[in-house]
Amino acid sequence: MSPLNIGVVGTGIFARDGHLPVFQAHPDKFKVVAATNKTKSKAEEFAKLAGLPDDKVFDDMESLINDKDVDYVDVLLPAQFNLDAVKKCIAAGKPVQIEKPIAANMQQARELVEVAEASDLPIAISENWSFLQAINVAKGHLPRIGEIVGFQHNSTGPFVLNNKYMSTSWRQHPEHIGGFLSDGGVHQLALVTALVGEFESISALTSQVREASGDDDIVFSTIKIRDSKCIGSFSYGSAFGATDKWIYLKIYGVNGSIMIELSNKAAPVVKVKVGSDAEHSGEEEVYSVNEDKSFGIYEEFTNFHDAVSKKDKSLLISTPRAAFHHLACVAAFIESSARKGDHVEVERY
Amino acid sequence: MSPLNIGVVGTGIFARDGHLPVFQAHPDKFKVVAATNKTKSKAEEFAKLAGLPDDKVFDDMESLINDKDVDYVDVLLPAQFNLDAVKKCIAAGKPVQIEKPIAANMQQARELVEVAEASDLPIAISENWSFLQAINVAKGHLPRIGEIVGFQHNSTGPFVLNNKYMSTSWRQHPEHIGGFLSDGGVHQLALVTALVGEFESISALTSQVREASGDDDIVFSTIKIRDSKCIGSFSYGSAFGATDKWIYLKIYGVNGSIMIELSNKAAPVVKVKVGSDAEHSGEEEVYSVNEDKSFGIYEEFTNFHDAVSKKDKSLLISTPRAAFHHLACVAAFIESSARKGDHVEVERY
Known part of the structure; x- marks a missing residue:
């Protein structure tokens, strides 16, 4: 080659x-x-x-x-x-x-x-998040947990004062919608939608915690997945006070659950539990993921x-059509929040 | 006495x-x-x-x-x-x-x-959840983390086939709104509202995962706290397939964060991190809570x-007025979900 x-x-x-x-x-x-x-x-x-x-x-x-x-x-x-x-x-x-x-x-x-x-x-x-090995590892186990009925995604962390990206002028004076929410949040949306499917509608609240962010920098939201019974929540923000970096995606099926932990990016873990209920539950399986250091x-x-x-x-x-969906989710976060959390259908291409 | x-x-x-x-x-x-x-x-x-x-x-x-x-x-x-x-x-x-x-x-x-x-x-x-020692321990540290700007509450678990309460006829044929969501969910709402304040409005999706529940049995929601900048998410459900019992409340302030873990009810833990940002962050403080065995x-x-x-x-x-709020939140979950996740103001007494 x-x-x-x-x-x-x-x-x-x-x-x-x-x-x-x-x-x-x-x-x-x-x-x-x-x-x-x-x-x-x-x-x-x-x-x-x-x-x-x-x-x-x-x-x-x-x-x-x-x-x-x-x-x-x-x-x-x-x-x-x-x-x-x-x-x-x-x-x-x-x-x-x-x-x-x-x-x-x-x-x-x-x-x-x-x-x-x-x-x-x-x-x-x-x-790059569309290419995480954690996605492939989790995908391999998805059929084992049955119909997906719920999910939770969380990516929260402390405000980083010396964030090298913060000083770039286009971030300080964003022309793109969502500011930090689209700049960072589309990564997390790539991970979640790759595993649980596209978002159909969103009820969200956003807020600006740090003046330096220039725009809203945290979001909490409730999600309906398209063509699925699945509902869930998506939370994102790195504008908080001191707190552990905490990144996870938990997927709940009727026959088990899968948890992806990315809090330590150098050592992601996928945890799987298979079974129909508390009385029929296998042991937790833990898979370490060899993520390339370029993430x-x-x-x-x-x-x-x-x-x-x-x-x-x-x-x-990682096609333009896929990325369109990720930005459309951010646009829906913002629109929903402007409407006090009313649900917004995510724009489709 | x-x-x-x-x-x-x-x-x-x-x-x-x-x-x-x-x-x-x-x-x-x-x-x-x-x-x-x-x-x-x-x-x-x-x-x-x-x-x-x-x-x-x-x-x-x-x-x-x-x-x-x-x-x-x-x-x-x-x-x-x-x-x-x-x-x-x-x-x-x-x-x-x-x-x-x-x-x-x-x-x-x-x-x-x-x-x-x-x-x-x-x-x-x-x-009984209004009397958890974890609430008192966390309350003692709340002033240290500054203005509260976000929270996440999660209480998820597997469907319990041999749930002794499931066989009671009034649960099988509920006359109360919300079925399992109000029967169990008001506990979690008592914990959350005691620490982050009353809910002003709710955007929620609910769903029925198990036929045996008789009604909706899971909820994911986005929350605005009354008289506060705080927004957050509240998730509840014990109708999933095999999964760890996972109960936590994380409170994000501009000067730190507090995490209450109740997954193991016999040994609750409160974790505190104080500081304004990643560069000014104290060590994580971990407090074991001596919860009475009667919980x-x-x-x-x-x-x-x-x-x-x-x-x-x-x-x-634990006054009627406080309990009114907890049930009003469940009523808002249900109304919001019927409106596809539009925000609903929580009824005030």
């Missing part, structure tokens, strides 16, 4: 700390060949780390996309620029992967899915590499 | 297994002197266990209430009979304690609070005994 040549658009914190290390650790698959950034000096810093020659630091996205050496484009821009980037990549015939959330609002998200689905090019969303990023790019190499976009797991 | 003479109305499972052992363990405070039951043979069985003479087994509630040897009345009847029992006790000038939920519906509950508050007699609800029942009767002895109903903790 020969490496594909990657052009990186947006060389900020996550390009440097998240994507580049994965590319460099897997030179058989990935080779960064070009970079561009709104602030050129940042692109030049990135180019040094990536070992790029000066003439591969481009002044603008268009030049990078159209560079003949670029096989596919890795876009890490604030969400409001995703649609434009995707259109330009399609025009240039280049496969493209964009960061989550899919767009800044539902109008953009819908148009992005439209143009992506009208193209034969692989177009994916960088949603799904390597798998996400491998999947994209596969689709590009085989020119088969149907291989993609 | 001389023991007060108790007349027991309704000598079913909980009178025998819950109340009587507490009375017998504390003869300095409590002395059962009379009993009555719809099925007289059951009252006679209970009388044997309680060491009562034959002439203290009454044919009907009225005779027991008006017996001169009865100082106060312990009523353990299906909820729809509570109002009538309270009225009769007031007419006879006898303090009375009734079982939860306060009534079968909100109309009865409202009338019960009215007649109770119009009387100088101590009238209490047997809500609050002894404390509940001691509180009632105090109020009766001192002829001071203001000493009561």
Whole structure:
């Protein structure tokens, strides 16, 4: 398998700390060949780390996309620029992967899915949580717990004062809906919906706990799953006072339950209990999950590499359509909260 | 302190297994002197266990209430009979304690609070969860975690096939709203509201998982706390397949968090973490709670005994007004779910 040549658009914190290390650790698959950034000096810093020659630091996205050496484009821009980037990549015939959330609002998200689905090019969303091994481990046990009737997802943690992402201006002055709720929350939604199904309707309350968040930063919600008897709750927020980082998804079936614990991201655990009731209950089974240290990023790019190499976009797991749903859930959180917690149907593509 | 003479109305499972052992363990405070039951043979069985003479087994509630040897009345009847029992006790000038939920519906509950508050007699609800030591331990730490901005309550467990209470006819054919949701759920609501405050509005989904429950048996809900910025979630159900009994309440403040774990009722734990954010976080403090083995029942009767002895109903903790709120929350769960999860204001007395 020969490496594909990657052009990186947006060389900020996550390009440097998240994507580049994965590319460099897997030179058989990935080779960064070009970079561009709104602030050129940042692109030049990135180019040094990536070992790029000066003439591969481009002044603008268009030049990078159209560079003949670029096989596919890795876009890490604030969400409001995703649609434009995707259109330009399609025009240039280049496969493209964009960061989550899919767009800044539902109008953009819908148009992005439209143009992506009208193209034969692989177009994916960088949603690393869709590639967690914990999902695969839990999926393997799902048929054992019977019809799913309930679930609870919780992802809560303390406010991190020195959050390196907090200082980025697009987060301080968000143009995307939901602020931190869509910036972080779509990760958790990717996990939950992969296992319990898409959300049909949402009753939610959101609130802003920290001024620094710039917008609402916690959400508690009640969920109806589409085409299912399943109901549940989804809670998310990292704006609290001192508290343990606590991330779990518990799935209740009529024949057992599955609990995914991600509180310690370095050592996720899946716990399974099978049986119809208290009197017919097996022992708890505990499965340690070997999560890649990139926490799904390597798998996400491998999947994209596969689709590009085989020119088969149907291989993609983290599709624009899936990411549309995740953002639609955040939009429903916000709309429901504005209506004091009335239920809101989640917009469908 | 001389023991007060108790007349027991309704000598079913909980009178025998819950109340009587507490009375017998504390003869300095409590002395059962009379009993009555719809099925007289059951009252006679209970009388044997309680060491009562034959002439203290009454044919009907009225005779027991008006017996001169009865100082106060312990009523353990299906909820729809509570109002009538309270009225009769007031007419006879006898303090009375009734079982939860306060009534079968909100109309009865409202009338019960009215007649109770119009009387100088101590009238209490047997809500043992209001007397958990865990509440006191957690309350002591609440001021340390600053303004409360969020909470999560969860009480989930497996369906218990051999549930001794399931076979009682009034549970199989419930006349009280909510079925298992009010029968069991008011306990959890007593715990949560004691610590985070009364619920202002509820967005909930309920569902019936087990045919044997006779009505909805699980609820997931989103909560707004009255006169507070606090929002949260409340989940309850014991109708699932095999799963650990999992009972907790987590309270999030801007300066820390408190977690009460009641999964193992014999060894509750309160965990406290104090600090404004991740960088300013103290070590987790873990407090084991010495819960009375009666799980609050002894404390509940001691509180009632105090109020009766001192002829001071203001000493009561588990008042009709408090129990009104707990049932109003269940009524709101049901109404909200019927409206697909739209928010419902909780009825106020």
